[in-house]
Amino acid sequence: AQSVTQPDARVTVSEGASLQLRCKYSSSVTPYLFWYVQYPRQGLQLLLKYYSGDPVVQGVNGFEAEFSKSNSSFHLRKASVHWSDSAVYFCAVSALSGGSNAKLTFGKGTKLSVKS
Amino acid sequence: ETAVFQTPNYHVTQVGNEVSFNCKQTLGHDTMYWYKQDSKKLLKIMFSYNNKQLIVNETVPRRFSPQSSDKAHLNLRIKSVEPEDSAVYLCASSLTGGARAEQFFGPGTRLTVL
Numbered sequence: 001a002q003s004v005t006q007p008d009a010r011v012t013v014s015e016g017a018s019l020q021l022r023c024k025y026s027s028s029v030t031p032y033l034f035w036y037v038q039y040p041r042q043g044l045q046l047l048l049k050y051y052s053g054d055p056v057v058q059g060v061n062g063f064e065a066e067f068s069k070s071n072s073s074f075h076l077r078k079a080s081v082h083w084s085d086s087a088v089y090f091c092a093v094s095a096l097s098g099g100s101n102a103k104l105t106f107g108k109g110t111k112l113s114v115k116s
Numbered sequence: 117e118t119a120v121f122q123t124p125n126y127h128v129t130q131v132g133n134e135v136s137f138n139c140k141q142t143l144g145h146d147t148m149y150w151y152k153q154d155s156k157k158l159l160k161i162m163f164s165y166n167n168k169q170l171i172v173n174e175t176v177p178r179r180f181s182p183q184s185s186d187k188a189h190l191n192l193r194i195k196s197v198e199p200e201d202s203a204v205y206l207c208a209s210s211l212t213g214g215a216r217a218e219q220f221f222g223p224g225t226r227l228t229v230l
Contacts, residue, residue, distance in 0.1 A: 051216055103172060
């Protein structure tokens, strides 16, 4: 079984400030981790993913995330946010669900508001 | 353009009616998914198909039935809708069904049941 916890339902930051969105995961097997972003009235877009290797992974638009096995975490960071980053961010964990097919489990999302 | 397309964008209907949503992907993927996103943005997998075969079938009411004519199309039919079916239904696809597979999402179909 696998699960994802995003402890912050809403985060508000000022434009130009740094950002960290928290994600904790639980998985009985090696997890594959993802961050997706959802802009209003749109589907989800992949920001970045972690499979193995360097625990810090780079994504699109200046986002990065750090995997920590000891903390079971995969926090998302950005050095300087822009108003256009306002959206809902989802952390997700993937693991095999019978045979070779995977199941992607999402957290509840964190709504980011960037104020100018 | 290569992407995941969904129709309609919105649908408003009465309790007890039947609705059908369409999804098409032009990415050449062989796995497709349906997710339900409720009013609190919570996302849950409903079904996944690999090359036209049902792979994942989460616990959803029997009034929901997926239909796949080929690996590029995955439709969703809901017989006799209920108020709790009001949600956004997101279709996604991936190259394979493996755990590393990146899923690409469509814009969603917003269903409102009156």
